[in-house]
Amino acid sequence: MIEMTKKIVPVQKNEYYDVKIESLTHDGLGVARVDGFPVFVANALVGEEINMKVTLVKKTYAFGRAVDYFVTSGERVKPECGIYKQCGGCQVQHLSYEGQLKMKHDTVVNHLKRIGHIEDANVLPTIGMQNPSRYRNKTQVPFGYADGKVVAGFYQKRSHEIINMQSCLIQTDISDQIVETMRQLCQELEIDPYNESLNLGVLRHVIVRVGFKTEEIMVTLVTRTHEIPNSELLIQRLVSKYPKIKSIAQNVNPKVTNVIFGDETRILYGEPYIYDEMNGIRFAISPRSFYQVNPIQTETLYSKAVEYAQLSGNEIVFDAYCGIGTITLFLAQHAKQVYGVEIIPEAIEDAKMNARLNGFENTQFAVGKSEEIIPAWIENGIVPDVIVVDPPRKGCDRSLLDTMLEAAPDRIVYVSCDSSTLARDLRVLIDGGYKLEVVQPVDMFPQTAHIECVAKLVRA
Structure with a gap:
């Protein structure tokens, strides 16, 4: 034996x-x-x-x-953030920015080779930012207690302990100020922060969204309870100190969960939307809208997607995972007709409103799964010249990839926030008869390890 x-x-x-x-x-x-x-x-x-x-x-x-x-490496730099080693928000602040861009390029290349078995991909150098700080238009900060005081910040690495934060170098300065004011007001107005272990308290998260072009501000208070103590005084203090606040919303989440938002959202002050602009297009942003957090690099990323779509003004384009219609409207400026599909009904309502807001008459939106809606469009005689996908981190469902292959557009543009699932999906599309022409990494999240890409495929 x-x-x-x-x-x-x-x-x-x-x-x-x-x-x-x-x-x-x-x-x-x-x-x-x-x-x-x-x-x-x-x-x-x-x-x-x-x-x-x-x-x-x-x-x-x-x-x-x-x-x-x-x-030590010649690429090592001293992190500017005082809580960098404790906070889990950034991962590579100790690496020079040029080093970060190279790391992200190499990550994409390695994923394409190791996961997609694509050895000779044309991966261009990562497009970085001129100023890789203060770039986020959305801040979401958990609130809690520590040593009898209200704290607001980010979770320590691999824990649920909140590191109190005075300033975050990748958030806007006005967002930092509002979060700090909220922390002080919670102490003064006796608004208890959430206790995760006991499921007690009121305030779970504060979310601040800023329109980079318009400077309009929306504050969303995520609470465990429907009631907020001294809410009228809280709103008065916030609006008085920050007159650019156009909307204050409350989202109620009573569940014991790591998910930030609950099902119920209501407006406490002002309008249900704030507005921002990208590429000359105006977007309405609600408390739960998906809107890219780095608008400067989003213009770069989506403009590259439009370039890869090679639109002359005569094309029919399908935009899968269209969200609130951001890429859809970028494409609609250059296409004959763009059809957007998204599984979240509220996002489609926002997309329709954004199209009306900008006077686009060559867009159409549908609620549902792309792999079900797209075949229905084709059955009705709507045949795409180009398909654009911008899926969540998990990538495209296999059924959607099969649907795309059956639709057989001349070009597929794949916008990705995870190069590992991008590599997996590109392998399927290549095996299905497409040639990968180019992959362009874009640094949407400086100081972190995340990387976005846009890939162009043409029918072989």
Whole structure:
């Protein structure tokens, strides 16, 4: 009888090891090896020689943190944020911005090769920002108690402990000010923040949205309860101090959940929308609208999608996962007709309103699953020249990919917020008869490990 021997893991938790960092993961962790065993190390860069402490050991890999640096990378910079090491919001602030852009390019290339088995993809250099800070138009901050005081900030890495924040370098300055004012008002007006472990308290999150072009502000208070103590005085203080607030909404979420929003939203003050502009198009934004958080780079990303669609003004375009119609209206400026489909009814209502707001008469929207709506359109004689998809992080459903292949448009433009699922889906489309011409990474989220891409495929 052969005796099975258990493979010995060469590292132990809480032990220290001298290592050299070989590469970076897609989420910005350094990769070191101890006797061939991979360890993912926070706050470590390629080429650095360090002493690390192992913090977690799994069967096939471990995590560690850098304790001492013997050799440091020329790409290392000092993070400007005082709570960077504790906060989980940014992952690569210790890497130079040029280094971040290269890391994100390499991530896309590696995903295409490893997951999509696409060896020769034309992946262009990442398009970055001239000023990679203060770029987010949306701030959502959890509130809680710590040492008897109200705190507002972001969750510590891999925990639900809130790190109190005075300033966040990727949020707008006005958003920081409003969050701090809300923290003070909660203390003064006795509005209890939410206690997650006991499911008690009132205020769970404060969400601030800012129109970059219009400077209009919407504040949404996510509460456990319908009642907000001293709500009239709260609204009066906020609007008096920040006159650019055009809307204050309340969303009620009584559930024990990590999901931020509940089902019920009502307007406490002002209008149900604020407005912003991109590419000369005006958009109405409601408390729960999906609207890209970096409008500067969104214009870059969506303009690239329009370029790859190669529109002459005579094309029929399908826009799957159209949301509130952002890409749809970018496309409608150059196409004969654009059909948008989205599964969320409220988003489609917003999309129709945005089309009316801008006087577009060459758009049509439908609620439902793309893989069901698109075949119905085709059966009715509407045949697409171009299909554009901008799916959530999980990528496209396989049934939608099959639907796209059956529709056989001349071009497919795939906008992606996750290059791993992009690589998986591109493999299906390539095997289905399309040629991948180009992939353009765009840095929508500087200081973080996230990367957006737009890919162009043509029928082979």
